[in-house]
Amino acid sequence: MELNIKVCGITREQDLQALVQYGVNYAGFIFYERSPRLVRGKLDAAIVRSTAGIKKVGVFVDEDLQTVQQLVADNGLDLVQLHGNETPEYCAAIRKIVPVVKAFRIGEQVSWQELAPFIPVSDYFLFDTAVGKSYGGTGQQFNWDLLKSYPFSHPFFLSGGIGPEHAAALAELELPALFAVDVNSRFETAPGVKDMEKVQGFVSALLRRPQSTDHGPQPSA
Numbered sequence: 686m687e688l689n690i691k692v693c694g695i696t697r698e699q700d701l702q703a704l705v706q707y708g709v710n711y712a713g714f715i716f717y718e719r720s721p722r723l724v725r726g727k728l729d730a731a732i733v734r735s736t737a738g739i740k741k742v743g744v745f746v747d748e749d750l751q752t753v754q755q756l757v758a759d760n761g762l763d764l765v766q767l768h769g770n771e772t773p774e775y776c777a778a779i780r781k782i783v784p785v786v787k788a789f790r791i792g793e794q795v796s797w798q799e800l801a802p803f804i805p806v807s808d809y810f811l812f813d814t815a816v817g818k819s820y821g822g823t824g825q826q827f828n829w830d831l832l833k834s835y836p837f838s839h840p841f842f843l844s845g846g847i848g849p850e851h852a853a854a855l856a857e858l859e860l861p862a863l864f865a866v867d868v869n870s871r872f873e874t875a876p877g878v879k880d881m882e883k884v885q886g887f888v889s890a891l892l893r894r895p896q897s898t899d900h901g902p903q904p905s906a
């Protein structure tokens with residue numbers, strides 16, 4: 686399966702246009718007020734809405750349902766990524782409007798079965814690194830070996846501290862449910878300001894990635 690690429694924390698129109706040119710699949714816009722990458726006030730909703738050729742993902746943390754609904758409409762968001770402590774019921778309500786990426790913060794260990802209730806109410810999982818009380822954008826990597834025991838076929842985004850130097854290691858990962866890689870702070874000159882040369886190099890390296898052996902779908906628990 687071809688690996689998709691998401692670049693998160695976009696706040697500038699020129700960065701968004703460059704992602705489209707490079708063939709990046711997903712652009713992430715952060716609507717969490719306490720993030721240094723908050724898109725509000727930096728990039729107009731009309732620009733996000735009118736940009737074609739890339740899927741637009743709104744990132745939220747425990748946000749009020751009506752606010753998410755409004756921002757999806759205003760910005761023409763294609764997906765919503767939920768980074769807080771949202772319940773399966775909340776995910777299901779959002780999923781009536783737009784596909785859902787449910788993010789989980791991975792620490793030293795993981796209990797995969799705790800994620801099972803989120804499978805029917807999300808389209809993708811996203812695995813990020815647990816760092817204190819932070820919700821994302823930490824630049825820290827978790828132990829990817831934990832993913833070897835992932836028991837579901839539910840597709841996931843791999844995130845957390847991915848940098849340009851990881852392109853080769855990503856190429857070697859043989860994880861059938863790995864759908865996309867998500868990058869952010871390791872490709873910035875300042876929060877929300879992407880180093881597009883770095884992004885371009887990473888995208889080229891990943892697109893050269895050899896096709897991994899397809900082991901077929903694994904049974905969902």
Ligand SMILES: O=C(O)c1ccccc1NCC(=O)[C@H](O)[C@H](O)COP(=O)(O)O
Pocket residue numbers: 693694713715717720721722744745746768813820821822823824825844845846847867868869870871
């Ligand atoms: O990036 C943020 O500031 C952020 C804040 C609150 C919730 C989510 C946030 N980012 C979401 C992402 O999808 C990031 O790409 C992901 O956390 C990985 O970031 P990084 O470790 O910097 O690559």
